[in-house]
Amino acid sequence: MKTFIKVIKKLYWLGLLGFVGSFLDIPSLELFYLFFLLALVDFVLSIIIVLRMEDTNETVSDIKFLFQNLGMLIGIPIIYLRNRFHLPDAKSYEPKILYSLPFQGSWNVANGGVDRETSHSWNICNQRYAYDFYIEINGKTFCDSGKSVTDYYCYGKPILAPADGIVVEIKNLFNDTPISDEPEALCSASDIRGNYIIIKHSEHEYSTIAHIKKDSFYVKVGDHVQRGQQIACCGNSGNTSEPHIHFQIQQGKSFLLSASLPICFADIINHTTCKTSPYIARGHIVENKK
């Protein structure tokens, strides 16, 4: 493709002949303006090359990160259009699958819920109903100084398949993002998800689990997974302030172009509320029934 771009770069200078055509009033020469369109082709192909490059240097990584953020902005109106301006919500959406929590034992819901107040990020509709989970003991999520990812109780813990399905995408590229001195999310990867897995559970229900520890995957693309099977380990890759599991269900495989769906859980214990609801929310402590 690089040779093709080199040829294009030479050809679009022919567009200058269009100015000669305009100056001499020769309409057939004015057609040479069309060669300027090749500049656009050159631009698009160059972007594709950068996006396909491995993150070998910081510039490529920064450009990919920028494009993902732009993609997220462009994705929002596309998601609204695809859903005819009626995004799925907890009242109207009929789930195809009831999910298990993607971990063993009791974890805290650090972020997420099915209403605007508790939502992971209400206005970012591809992550509206996502959840972040971590382990808290005596009000703290870490022991020792908390400056190393390994200080965190959930770091390295097994991640489980939330339901039966087929693995359709895995990224296993990024080292953990170091813990920041400030309580803010950092991202040392070109993808906010860091290492992630996407599992197809039904025609229009896919799960994404993100921030996975590099090289901790137990499955590969194409594998059939069963609910509760270990698929990877919790890490701190991508855009994150501390190790946690980001879990969401979405309408399609594309993270940027799929609406996030409210997640109905089944066979879980909610230690925080005695209300029997399939939904969980920020502040709850939850676990799967054994």
Ligand SMILES: [Zn+2]
């Ligand atoms: Zn998250």
